[in-house]
Amino acid sequence: MALQRMAVYTLQKVKLSESDHGENRKPQEDGLLRKTLFNLTMSQTGKKSSSDGETTPQAPLVNESIRGSKSRFPKAGSRKESIDSKTTDSQPQDKTLKTISLDATKTLTSETELGSRMEENEQFLQKLCRKAVSKCLDLNNCRQTTADVRDTDLEKLDISWNDVTRGNLHVLTQQMHLVSKLKILRLSSCRCTADDVWALGEAIKVLPELEELNLSWNSKVGGNLPLILQTLQQGSKIQTLELMDCTLTSEDGVFVGQLLPRLQNPEVLDVSINRNIGGSLNSIAHGLKSTSNLKVLKLHSCGLSQKSVKLLDAAFRYLRELRTLDLSCNKELGGGFEDIAGLATLEHLEGLDVRQCSMTADDVFHVTPDVLTAQVIPLLSSLQELDLSANKEMGSYSENLLSRLRFLPALKSLIISNCALESKTFTALAEASIHLPALKIVNLSWNKCIGGNLKLLLETLKLSMSLQVLRLSSCSLVTEDMALLASVIQTGHLARLQKLDLSYNDSICEAGWTIFCQNLWLLKELTELDISLRPSTFRKCGQWFRHLISAVTKLPKITEVATKRWLLPASQEEELQGFDQDHRSSIHFDHGGFQEADFPRLN
Structure with missing residues (x-):
C-alpha cells in the first residue's frame, strides 16, 4: 500500500536532558511508533533478503489512517523522524496497525540483525520530540505535544546531522516518488557515501517541485556534484542551493556555473568552504549573470584571488536584488578591490562580510575614494551588517573608510574586531558612529x-x-x-x-x-x-x-x-x-x- 500523503518531519541533533527521555510521550503513541518502525524495518529488510526471483510482499511504510503518529526510516534517519499520512480508503486505525506482513519476518537474515535494528529504534525513540504546526510536523522540540495533522503532503524533509544515514540513504530515496510535492530537502552532515550520492541523484529526478536543497558538510558530494544535479531541467524551481564544505572540485565549480542559468529563480547560493572552486570562478561568475533575483551569495573561504574580485565585480551589475554578500576568509583577495565599480550597484545590499580578506591600503582607498569621485560606501544606503574584522592593514589607512560609515543610517551590526585600529582611525569611527542610531x-x-x-x-x-x-x-x-x-x-x-x-x-x-x-x-x-x-x-x-x-x-x-x-x-x-x-x-x-x-x- 503506497504512502500517499505525509507531514513534514525534521530530524536534527538536539541535546536532551534526562527528563526529555520519553516522559512526555503517551504510552499509546510509543506503541504506534514501535509498530511503524518495525513495519518499515521489515519491509526494507525483506526487499534486500528476497531471493529465487520471489517478490516479498511489502508492509505499508506507514499505516494510512494514523493521524499524529510518528515513524522513522531504519538507519536512514538515526535520531528522530515522523510520518503522517492521509488515507485513500476508510479502514479503521486498529485494523491498519495489524497489516505488518508476517512474510516479511521470514526474510530477516538473523534474529541478531532484527535485534540490532530494534535497539537502534529504541535509541531513536528515547530522543524523539514532537511539534505539529499546520502542514509541518516538527520533531525538534521535545517539550511540545503532538497534534493531529490532517490532509497534508510532505513538503519539507530535514534529516541533517544523522550519522546512521551513512550508506542507507537509498532506504529513503526509494520512496521519493511517493512525495513528489517535496519542496525542501536538507541532508546536511549525513556522512553520505558514494552510493548515497548516486541514490540522491536518482531521487532528485522525481522531485519536480523542489525549491531548497542543502547537502552541506558531505565530503563525498565533491567530485560527484554533476551526478547528483545533472538531471535538473531548464526552468528548475530550486531557489536555494547550499553546498558548504562539500570538498567541491574545480570541475564541480564549472558545473555550478553551468547549472545556474537552468534554474528558474535562484535566490540563495552558498558554496562556502570549498577552497578548490576559486579556480573555476570565471564559470561561476558567468552563471551569476543569469541570476538577477539572487538575494544571498556566500563564497566564504573559497580560495578566491585578486582576479576573482574583478570577475565578481562584472557579475555584480546583474545582481541588483542581492541582499547578502559573504567574501570572508579569502586571504588572497588583498589588493583586488582596486578599480571596482559593480559593488556600488548593489543598492539593496543589507549584509557585507569581508573579514580576513587581507585588505590593503589601496583596497580601502578604492572602496571609499575621494569625495569628488564616485563612492561605494555612501551608495550602500541599505546596508545593515558590516564585518571588516581581521584586516589589520586597515588600522593605519581606514580613516577615510570609517568616516564614511555616517552614510549608512540603517546599519545595525558593525564588527571591526582585530583591525589594529590606531588613534586617528578610532577617532574617525567614533565620530561616524554618532550618526548610526540603529546600531x-x-x-x-x-x-x-x-x-x-x-x-x-x-x-x-x-x-x-x-x-x-x-x-x-x-x-x-x-x-x-x-x-x-x-x-x-x-x-x-x-x-x-x-x-x-x-x-x-x-x-x-x-x-x-x-x-x-x-x-x-x-x-x-x-x-x-x-x-x-x-x-x-x-x-x-x-x-x-x-x-x-x-x-x-x-x-x-x-x-x-x-x-x-x-x-x-x-x-x-x-x-x-x-x-x-x-x-x-x-x-x-x-x-x-x-x-x-x-x-x-x-x-
Whole structure:
C-alpha cells in the first residue's frame, strides 16, 4: 500500500536532558511508533533478503489512517523522524496497525540483525520530540505535544546531522516518488557515501517541485556534484542551493556555473568552504549573470584571488536584488578591490562580510575614494551588517573608510574586531558612529587603542538606545574606561543591552571592577557577561566579586557569567557555591573553580 500523503518531519541533533527521555510521550503513541518502525524495518529488510526471483510482499511504510503518529526510516534517519499520512480508503486505525506482513519476518537474515535494528529504534525513540504546526510536523522540540495533522503532503524533509544515514540513504530515496510535492530537502552532515550520492541523484529526478536543497558538510558530494544535479531541467524551481564544505572540485565549480542559468529563480547560493572552486570562478561568475533575483551569495573561504574580485565585480551589475554578500576568509583577495565599480550597484545590499580578506591600503582607498569621485560606501544606503574584522592593514589607512560609515543610517551590526585600529582611525569611527542610531551590535574587540579612549564613544553609547551587544574584549581598557561605562549604565542609556564582553582586559584595577559591578544590576535585559582574564593570567578577586554576585541575583534574564582565571578566597568560593546551588537551573557561572590556595605565590 503506497504512502500517499505525509507531514513534514525534521530530524536534527538536539541535546536532551534526562527528563526529555520519553516522559512526555503517551504510552499509546510509543506503541504506534514501535509498530511503524518495525513495519518499515521489515519491509526494507525483506526487499534486500528476497531471493529465487520471489517478490516479498511489502508492509505499508506507514499505516494510512494514523493521524499524529510518528515513524522513522531504519538507519536512514538515526535520531528522530515522523510520518503522517492521509488515507485513500476508510479502514479503521486498529485494523491498519495489524497489516505488518508476517512474510516479511521470514526474510530477516538473523534474529541478531532484527535485534540490532530494534535497539537502534529504541535509541531513536528515547530522543524523539514532537511539534505539529499546520502542514509541518516538527520533531525538534521535545517539550511540545503532538497534534493531529490532517490532509497534508510532505513538503519539507530535514534529516541533517544523522550519522546512521551513512550508506542507507537509498532506504529513503526509494520512496521519493511517493512525495513528489517535496519542496525542501536538507541532508546536511549525513556522512553520505558514494552510493548515497548516486541514490540522491536518482531521487532528485522525481522531485519536480523542489525549491531548497542543502547537502552541506558531505565530503563525498565533491567530485560527484554533476551526478547528483545533472538531471535538473531548464526552468528548475530550486531557489536555494547550499553546498558548504562539500570538498567541491574545480570541475564541480564549472558545473555550478553551468547549472545556474537552468534554474528558474535562484535566490540563495552558498558554496562556502570549498577552497578548490576559486579556480573555476570565471564559470561561476558567468552563471551569476543569469541570476538577477539572487538575494544571498556566500563564497566564504573559497580560495578566491585578486582576479576573482574583478570577475565578481562584472557579475555584480546583474545582481541588483542581492541582499547578502559573504567574501570572508579569502586571504588572497588583498589588493583586488582596486578599480571596482559593480559593488556600488548593489543598492539593496543589507549584509557585507569581508573579514580576513587581507585588505590593503589601496583596497580601502578604492572602496571609499575621494569625495569628488564616485563612492561605494555612501551608495550602500541599505546596508545593515558590516564585518571588516581581521584586516589589520586597515588600522593605519581606514580613516577615510570609517568616516564614511555616517552614510549608512540603517546599519545595525558593525564588527571591526582585530583591525589594529590606531588613534586617528578610532577617532574617525567614533565620530561616524554618532550618526548610526540603529546600531544593535558593536564589536571592537582586539583593538588596543581603545584603552583609555573609550570616552570617544560616549556620545554613541548614549544615542544607541537599541544597542544589544557590546564586545570590547582585549582592548586594554583601564579603570577610567570602566568608570565611564558605569556612568552610561547608571543613566540608563544601555537599558537594552543583552550581551557584554569585557574579557581579557587585565589592566583594569580593583576600583574599576568595583564601580562597574556596583552598577551592573541596572542592565535588566542582560543575558550574558564575560569578564574573564586572558589564558596566561591569574589574579586574585577583590571585594568587587561580592558586588558582582549581588548584581547577578538582581538580573532577571541573566544566563551566562564568565569569570575565568579569577582566583577566589575560600570565603568567596563558598559564597559562589551557595549561589550555584540557588540558581543552578537558570544561571551558568563559568568560573573554573580556581582558589587562591591553588596559586600560593599570588597570596
